[in-house]
Amino acid sequence: MAKATLYNNQGFRKRIETLRQQQSQTPTSKQIKREMTDNNKDIIIESLKRRIRKVEEENKQLRNQLKVAYADVYQRI
Numbered sequence: 474m475a476k477a478t479l480y481n482n483q484g485f486r487k488r489i490e491t492l493r494q495q496q497s498q499t500p501t502s503k504q505i506k507r508e509m510t511d512n513n514k515d516i517i518i519e520s521l522k523r524r525i526r527k528v529e530e531e532n533k534q535l536r537n538q539l540k541v542a543y544a545d546v547y548q549r550i
Contacts, residue, residue, distance in 0.1 A: 479485045500508075 479489065
């Protein structure tokens with residue numbers, strides 16, 4: 474059957490348009506994957522931010538310990 478025949482028949486045409494509208498409202502697998510990827514990115518970003526804060530705090534503590542160690546060495550001289 475040719476496309477022209479389907480679209481010239483009003484019953485078929487309405488059914489095709491209804492199905493197209495339903496299909497456009499349903500998310501595609503690409504859209505679902507993109508949403509999952511965006512969610513994963515957000516989770517990874519938050520995890521990395523927490524890790525950065527932890528490393529910065531550890532760095533700060535180590536710098537303070539180094540200052541104390543330098544002070545001890547200086548006093549011994």
